[in-house]
Amino acid sequence: MKNMLNCYYHMLQIKAEITENTELFAQTYYQLSLKVGEISRLAKPGQFVHLRVNQKTVPLLRRPFSIHSVGEKNLQILYKVIGKGTEILAQRKKGEFLDMIGPSGNGYKLPDGKVKVVLVAGGIGVASLYFLAEELTRRSLPFVVLIGGKSREDILCRDKFKKLNVDVMVSTEDGTSGRKGLVTDLLQELLPTPHSQLPIVVYACGPTEMFKETARIARKYAVPCYLSLEKIIACGVGACQGCVINTKDGYQRVCKDGPVFDSEQIIW
Numbered sequence: 001m002k003n004m005l006n007c008y009y010h011m012l013q014i015k016a017e018i019t020e021n022t023e024l025f026a027q028t029y030y031q032l033s034l035k036v037g038e039i040s041r042l043a044k045p046g047q048f049v050h051l052r053v054n055q056k057t058v059p060l061l062r063r064p065f066s067i068h069s070v071g072e073k074n075l076q077i078l079y080k081v082i083g084k085g086t087e088i089l090a091q092r093k094k095g096e097f098l099d100m101i102g103p104s105g106n107g108y109k110l111p112d113g114k115v116k117v118v119l120v121a122g123g124i125g126v127a128s129l130y131f132l133a134e135e136l137t138r139r140s141l142p143f144v145v146l147i148g149g150k151s152r153e154d155i156l157c158r159d160k161f162k163k164l165n166v167d168v169m170v171s172t173e174d175g176t177s178g179r180k181g182l183v184t185d186l187l188q189e190l191l192p193t194p195h196s197q198l199p200i201v202v203y204a205c206g207p208t209e210m211f212k213e214t215a216r217i218a219r220k221y222a223v224p225c226y227l228s229l230e231k232i233i234a235c236g237v238g239a240c241q242g243c244v245i246n247t248k249d250g251y252q253r254v255c256k257d258g259p260v261f262d263s264e265q266i267i268w
Contacts, residue, residue: 012038050062066205
């Protein structure tokens with residue numbers, strides 16, 4: 001199994017040791033750190049890993065998680081408890097092992113040459129964008145981060161982004177943190193402003209309605225835009241066709257052809 005995945009899908013199947021599983025807020029948001037060996041070297045921003053949360057038959061299917069950050073032999077996952085699988089994952093302890101396949105999928109298409117990047121995060125969508133921000137910093141590409149959520153409890157990683165010495169703008173629907181409104185309101189204000197002489201590229205991760213509005217605004221200002229989509233993923237290797245989306249090139253699989261897509265290719 002390990003050799004097949006490595007050869008054909010450029011993935012590995014391993015037993016990843018938990019080194020940290022820390023509650024960040026109110027039994028809702030957690031950060032999981034894992035020893036993953038070579039997977040950390042193979043991983044690219046926007047890719048995900050596919051985890052079995054336990055060795056029992058319930059839940060039967062693996063769960064996909066965006067890669068939040070990587071180290072020399074480890075990686076981090078930022079996740080929200082929203083169902084049975086993540087409830088079980090939140091109870092797993094340091095020193096235990098998780099069956100992992102990864103890195104999976106096609107990640108963010110990184111820009112060629114000098115550009116100004118705008119990262120748009122909705123809620124837990126911030127998870128994959130932090131890994132991208134680390135890569136942009138390594139490449140000395142300028143970027144700004146827009147983070148949105150329903151309330152201040154949903155604003156994640158603001159301090160981590162600030163440590164990268166970038167501008168971070170925040171909005172919440174109830175006004176408890178940053179501007180009151182949607183994160184796409186910030187994007188709408190930012191794009192037409194002559195704040196940069198460089199071409200602009202937008203990368204976004206969040207809920208579907210945020211994607212639609214982000215794509216609309218990017219199209220309005222003729223700005224390239226890449227979206228990291230979230231779908232229920234069963235097999236994770238493109239075989240079951242259970243995570244397809246409709247695009248101008250026909251139906252494509254989020255797990256295999258994505259999860260990152262050019263917003264202009266998606267048929268909503």
